[in-house]
Amino acid sequence: MNDNYIIKTTGLEHRHTKGVKTLTDINLAVKKGEIYGFLGPNGAGKTTTLRLLLGLSKLQTGKIEIFGQEFGTNRIEILKKIGSLIETPSLYGHLRANENLEVYRELYGASKARLTEVLKIVGLDKTGSKKVKQFSLGMKQRLSVALALLPNPELLILDEPANGLDPTGIIELRELVKKLNKEEGMTILMSSHQLSEIEKMVSHVGIISKGEIIFQGSLHALGQLQKKQSSVLIHTSDDQLAMDVLKAYTPEYIGHAISIAYQDEQEIAKMSRALHEKQLDIYLLHPQQNNLEQLFMDLTTQHA
Structure with a gap:
């Protein structure tokens, strides 16, 4: 496998328990340093793919390589270098931001200094005694990202991170994603069902429809395709x-x-x-x- 690839899947296929096929021949390729937008309508197979990448669903057919290693035989070592936000994380409304992170800190093996650092990274270091139940949706989403950042990951996987956010929250998320990529050197894979939400963030795009990849390449290449269809x-x-x-x-x-x-x-x-x-x-x-x-x-x- 090319060392430049952080994620590479080959012939990934998946069926639900009732035998319904949800993924067909998924060949995902995410290079180091990319912000990769994984796009598709609701129900297209985005979350299923991400759950397979994180070992949350059992691999049925195909091969998954992350950080140049086969996932099945190196699962624990690989997961230590991944931060993820899949669906809605458990946040405690009656606790402050730092107290929420403290609940998970030891689980991730993170230091108190790292806890302070991630709060600063996501811009929640000055929330003081404010309880999470008083946070805006955008602030809650940034705190969720902070949870994913506790282990200081090389790869960050975000599933529909803009869901439910107002325009201000989306702008905050956009700036945070760019900051993590540029200043922290993270490779980021994020899913969405709306290109308009994340086209200002991503460098590369994979479009999935009905469980099949129908486009994969740079945002520039997608733009060239757009011109051809003018x-x-x-x-x-x-x-x-x-x-x-x-x-x-x-x-x-x-x-x-x-x-x-x-x-x-x-x-x-x-x-x-x-x-x-x-x-x-x-x-x-x-x-x-x-x-x-x-x-x-x-x-x-x-x-x-």
Whole structure:
């Protein structure tokens, strides 16, 4: 296995007890230093995959390697280097932030100094005597992340960390994730069902739909795919003739306009010149570029 990979799964498959297949041939690849967004609709298989990575569900088919080691035979050693937040952790509302961490500190083998350090990292070191039940959702989520940070992990796995957060809480989470990656050197794998929530955080993306990976690569590569799916709407004084003039671009007639997929703005300029050469008046020339959220929706809808 390439030492550059922190997580690598091969042919991962899983079935529920009733025999329903939930994962098919999952080949996840997360490199050291990445913030990897694991995206998909609710029920797509994200949590099942993360539970397998943490040994919370039994591996049925396939292979899991973490930190270059086979998970099954090195489970305890590997888990010591992972921090995770899967579903909702148990927080004690009647206790303060530091008291909540103290409950788990010895379990994780962390020092009192580490407890103070993680509270500072997540920005909860000045909450004083404030009880957790008085915390906002964003503050509770940051405290949950602090719990995951107690063992000083190399890898942090977060399952739907933005769930239920208001815009302020999402911004706080975004800044925390970036800080952990940049300043603490952590590789981070985080799941979400909304690309718009985490596209400002992640460097790489894996999109899962109905238990299958339908895209995996850098956020830049996803952006390039978005550009390839862009189209321009054209309406002229004679759309039938325009269809013939632009037939090399495989035009489609939609409603009262022609829709043509394009790669770049130079192609639009060529189309415009071709129409002018045929003395066609152009009433509409409107480029339509999908945003990444729309592309995510299109990809998962097409796979449904």
